[in-house]
Amino acid sequence: MERWVGLLSNKKVIASVFLVIMAILGIVLWQLEKKVTSQTLERLSDQLSLAINNQLEKERSSALRYALILSQNTALSDALERDDEDKGFKILSEGMESIKVHTDSLIRSQVITSDYVIFARSWDNSYAGMPLEFHRPDLLYFQNHKNPRSAIEVGRKLGVKATVPVYRDDKMLGFVEVVSFFESTQEYFDRLGIDMYVLMDVRFYDTAVFMQENPTIAKEYILANPKYTQSDLKLLNGIDFKTLKHTHVVFSGGRYLFFEPMKNGEGETIGAFVFSLSPKQINAYAHSDEEDISFLIHLSRNELYDVMIKKSLDDGLFQSVYDKELLYLKDTVAPEDRELFVQEAHERLDAYSKEELIGIMLNYKVTKEIKGEIR
Template sequence: MRFLPRRGLYFLLFVAVVLMLLFFNRFFSYKVTNEALHKASDQLSAILHQNLEQEKSSALRLALVLSQNSDLAEALENDDEDRGYELLSRTMRTIHEHTKVMVRSQIISADLTIFARSWDNSFAGMPLDMYRPDLNYFERNKQPRAAIEVGRRLGFKATVPIYKKSQLLGFVEVLQFFESPTLYFRNAGIDLYVLMEERFQNIAILMQENPKVGGYVVANLAHNPLHMPMLSHINLKALFQKRVMAYDEHYLFMYPMKNGEQETIGAFVMVLSREAFERFIQEEGLSFLIDATKKDLVAMIKEEEMDDTLFKSRYDKTLMFVKESVAKEDRELFMQEAYEKLNEYSKEELISILLHYNFNRRIQGAIE
């Protein structure tokens, strides 16, 4: 009988220790997860920003090339819409033929009406002033600009004014609609959703049938529809404030989308499964994306002209170009060698190669 109180005391002490361990383990796990979430959020934000800037840059470069086409400028000056359409569509076909990338471009007259579009010639003369308030920027500035703007459809718009002496003839634009960023992140196991605020629907008339979620319109048509019920269920306003949320075995990250005037017009949402998130934080974010695209880097580079300074040696560059001629039985050895060489490069160097290739791939071929 004398031992029962002592046994009871031992039992209570044991339970107390177990409960404390569970408490501290839960607290510690939460703290680590919370820190990991915010660290991942910062890394994803930086990667997204870099990807968007690269998209703007590549679109602007092509728009600048088109703006130097004297035949296009002459057609615009002479108000020859058929000639403008012929030149634009032929140039875009050439780009598609050499790169398999579909690029849309258009010429806008100084009075803000459509002069020519590369993909059809049925809307020449249509006024754009009510859909493109962003073009008012050029009343005060002569410099080209690339930004995410609403228009009749939300997207990247790289706009370059065309002048003859001091007379404004119009603008050349290259348009992109988030296909590349969506695919880029999807290849890394991250689903990207580009959301425009619903208040712009009266302007974005070509997005009337796009899916809607939580006061936003989904702009990137190549989004993964599987997560739409989840996005409809959560409070996107709360996510916008927190930037980070864990929900139903997924992690969500939300970032503001700004136009050329730095006005918030929507948001970017990234969705990662638990497995993808754990791999992301284990591989320190940027390494995760680099590893995810390293295989693609080896697989996609053919004989495109690339700057020698991007590589540590001529051998490294040549190694990338000979992959198609490697015999089947030697392919595994070749891939091993390629991966070993790529591992010698820093994250920044690999990104430079990827971005350089991504731009060259878009505009390879003669621009007429």
């Protein structure tokens, strides 16, 4: 007993025991924190993957929607068949301007001939007559398929390309295409405070001629972002991409970096999306009371379920995708094309029963945004 009393009265012994206990507690807490952080990063990686694929699907669907409508434009098909490039450019540019005025959306559309030559572009007609065969191997897909396709493709510039083949009397006239360059997806992640980098595999350098002046990242990728800083380049070039591809998340340059492979219409990996978050953002995510998905895409699980059910019911109301998109764009038709649009819509909707039309009216609401001053 006296021995224990002596030990307990020894300040050095007490201090040593205290330090050992604190060290053990520190190790335990560190291991727990490491485990929690690992689980948090894994969960966040899954949510980022869900979010990027959700946004890309929206971008692909939007582009395809407009391309399908344009492919049904008889005047545009006539111009293509007659090789009237000026008429084609006029139709495209005026149509896209009308959409911009009524919806504030910038849509880029182009027409390509059946032998892969640019016929007309809505935003710049200076490239009319330029061959694309070398730059657009994805168009070879339509040698054996008639269905439209919307996917990320390289071309002369990496982007989403919604391509619809145009036929007349079983003869292919060419393709109507709507292209976008990840603008809406980039804006979405910007609003969340998440940096997103779009990277194209460097092996497409010769094909993507409009990106040859873009920065090369780690000798593996070409940066597709139109805006970037030297800090961005330093961060990206400091990444061990071999590790990032394997683990899908690394900590580098004071940031947590997440990796999502980019695939084209054939399922081939052609690049990557890299997301950058600060430790503060990771900590906020780990301690968020919101549901996992809603933290990133502002939808609860129940809301996501409702959206999917609504989409299924919505699609089921129409006999074809074209009918659905025709109604969707009813408020963007230019006044001079209104009569043709009404005639086309009447012919398409005449095939529906009274009950089907009522269902469309009740469930498929399209509103027109009106800009201007209230006086």
